[in-house]
Amino acid sequence: MQEIFKGIIKGFELIISLDREIIEISWRSLWISGLACFISCIFCIPIGFILYFYKIPAKGLFLNVIQTLYALPTVLVGLFLFLLLSKEGPLGELNLLFTPWAMVIGQAIIVSPIIIGLTISTLSNLGKEVYETALSIGGSEFQALLQVLREVRFSLISSLLLGFGRAISEVGCAIMVGGNIRGYTRVLTTAISLETGKGNLELSIALGIILLAVALIVNVLLNLFQGRYGWR
Amino acid sequence: MVTVFLKILLFILGLSFLAQGETLKLGSTTSLCDTGVWDYLGEIFEREHGIKLNVMCVGSGMAFELAKRGDVDLIAVHEPEGEKNLLKEGHGIQRIPFAFNYFLIVGPREDPASIKGLNPILAMRKIYQKGEEGKCLWISRGDESGTHKREKELWKKASLDYSFITPKPWYIETGTGMAQTLFIAHQKKAYTLVDRATFLHFKNKISLIPLLQKGKELLNVYSLILINPMKHKINFKASQKFAEFIISNAIQNFFDSYGITEFGDFMFQSCAKNQNICHARNF
Numbered sequence: 001m002q003e004i005f006k007g008i009i010k011g012f013e014l015i016i017s018l019d020r021e022i023i024e025i026s027w028r029s030l031w032i033s034g035l036a037c038f039i040s041c042i043f044c045i046p047i048g049f050i051l052y053f054y055k056i057p058a059k060g061l062f063l064n065v066i067q068t069l070y071a072l073p074t075v076l077v078g079l080f081l082f083l084l085l086s087k088e089g090p091l092g093e094l095n096l097l098f099t100p101w102a103m104v105i106g107q108a109i110i111v112s113p114i115i116i117g118l119t120i121s122t123l124s125n126l127g128k129e130v131y132e133t134a135l136s137i138g139g140s141e142f143q144a145l146l147q148v149l150r151e152v153r154f155s156l157i158s159s160l161l162l163g164f165g166r167a168i169s170e171v172g173c174a175i176m177v178g179g180n181i182r183g184y185t186r187v188l189t190t191a192i193s194l195e196t197g198k199g200n201l202e203l204s205i206a207l208g209i210i211l212l213a214v215a216l217i218v219n220v221l222l223n224l225f226q227g228r229y230g231w232r
Numbered sequence: 233m234v235t236v237f238l239k240i241l242l243f244i245l246g247l248s249f250l251a252q253g254e255t256l257k258l259g260s261t262t263s264l265c266d267t268g269v270w271d272y273l274g275e276i277f278e279r280e281h282g283i284k285l286n287v288m289c290v291g292s293g294m295a296f297e298l299a300k301r302g303d304v305d306l307i308a309v310h311e312p313e314g315e316k317n318l319l320k321e322g323h324g325i326q327r328i329p330f331a332f333n334y335f336l337i338v339g340p341r342e343d344p345a346s347i348k349g350l351n352p353i354l355a356m357r358k359i360y361q362k363g364e365e366g367k368c369l370w371i372s373r374g375d376e377s378g379t380h381k382r383e384k385e386l387w388k389k390a391s392l393d394y395s396f397i398t399p400k401p402w403y404i405e406t407g408t409g410m411a412q413t414l415f416i417a418h419q420k421k422a423y424t425l426v427d428r429a430t431f432l433h434f435k436n437k438i439s440l441i442p443l444l445q446k447g448k449e450l451l452n453v454y455s456l457i458l459i460n461p462m463k464h465k466i467n468f469k470a471s472q473k474f475a476e477f478i479i480s481n482a483i484q485n486f487f488d489s490y491g492i493t494e495f496g497d498f499m500f501q502s503c504a505k506n507q508n509i510c511h512a513r514n515f
Binding site: 086087088097098179180181182184194196197198199201 | 257262265266268270271274286287288289290301302303409410411412430433434437464465
């Protein structure tokens with residue numbers, strides 16, 4: 001029990017003392033997971049729109065598959081990506097294995113089903129109405145879709161946050177394709193697993209607290225942007 | 233094309249420090265990583281040779297896999313059988329033992345199987361007997377790691393059939409890393425096999441004590457294996473430099489003294505001063 005308290009205190013100490021390595025690791029966690037979510041959104045929000053608004057054969061099957069993939073094990077993604085990016089694999093020439101980029105790709109894959117699925121469920125709330133209204137007042141199809149996007153943008157941020165939460169907290173894929181290299185691919189989760197192995201339990205808890213703090217900052221910033229807790 | 237795009241992206245993000253200079257990729261077994269030696273050695277090596285040491289900490293099985301795929305420039309492992317195979321298959325070109333220590337058999341202070349002071353083989357038999365009588369427990373990694381392989385070897389040397397032991401109620405497989413396994417052994421007041429470094433790290437957090445810590449059956453030699461440059465596109469020059477660096481006098485002395493200030497006990501012994509021991513397992 002004592003270790004938990006010590007760990008929590010140490011976490012705050014590390015945050016306050018601005019330990020250089022910890023800041024580096026946190027920043028790396030943040031940008032790798034952030035970039036992964038961003039890339040995933042670029043692809044997956046349009047895919048969600050297409051799946052919702054257009055007639056696609058076996059759409060129900062698609063949706064089932066996507067929702068099943070919410071449970072995609074991160075280690076499996078890591079393994080799959082490892083085999084692709086390994087020197088022996090089809091993409092070995094790119095030399096991406098054990099780089100932060102491999103981690104970005106992996107996490108983007110992991111969060112994609114969530115973004116697609118939640119985009120679709122967001123759209124099913126009010127997508128059709130907005131879309132048809134926009135068409136009826138003489139907008140083009142593209143303008144109508146744009147109008148829908150504008151209407152649902154805040155709900156999409158929630159799904160983005162969920163995706164980000166999954167990305168920044170996953171360890172299986174990060175350790176598999178990143179390799180947990182100090183100063184290069186070590187992120188908060190892989191550092192936690194390393195320090196636990198070393199027996200530095202307090203430091204592990206401290207790092208966990210920092211991960212939560214990073215997530216808190218991201219949440220607060222996006223919520224501010226969303227206007228939920230706006231400055232009044 | 234993709235790499236160019238990524239580099240540009242890197243630049244825009246203001247993260248160009250990520251584009252590293254010459255690097256050396258070392259696949260290391262986790263138990264060695266957990267000692268923290270690579271953090272020290274990596275810094276010294278980079279200062280002296282201008283090559284950044286990138287260490288991937290993986291299980292021994294994965295280390296061999298990385299070596300076979302040419303995804304690393306060299307590996308640091310402690311599993312003689314696997315090392316032998318890697319050399320035989322031609323993926324490894326040279327084996328360089330650089331340090332060693334002894335595995336420990338740890339257990340509760342009361343030592344219900346009274347193994348203290350016995351030789352490892354007799355001890356395993358005693359644990360088996362007392363286990364059958366329901367007087368003690370044995371905790372196993374059960375994960376095909378170097379340590380687990382050694383445990384299986386010990387049962388075999390004690391002429392006990394491993395597949396016969398595993399279903400026993402006194403035999404518990406954790407399937408996790410050394411730290412967790414040791415902690416479970418502590419909670420259950422059980423016997424287990426542990427590497428010296430992990431034990432020293434946890435010494436003050438657990439109630440188990442080392443009951444056996446010597447004997448050739450417990451010898452644990454750490455070696456570098458250089459990957460064959462004819463077979464894989466790797467940075468062979470750098471891996472040679474690193475091997476020379478590791479067996480240099482300064483670094484060998486470093487291994488002898490490592491851990492003494494932090495844990496009050498040595499963690500390794502260097503191969504330079506104990507050539508006969510390091511090469512004892514006929515290679």
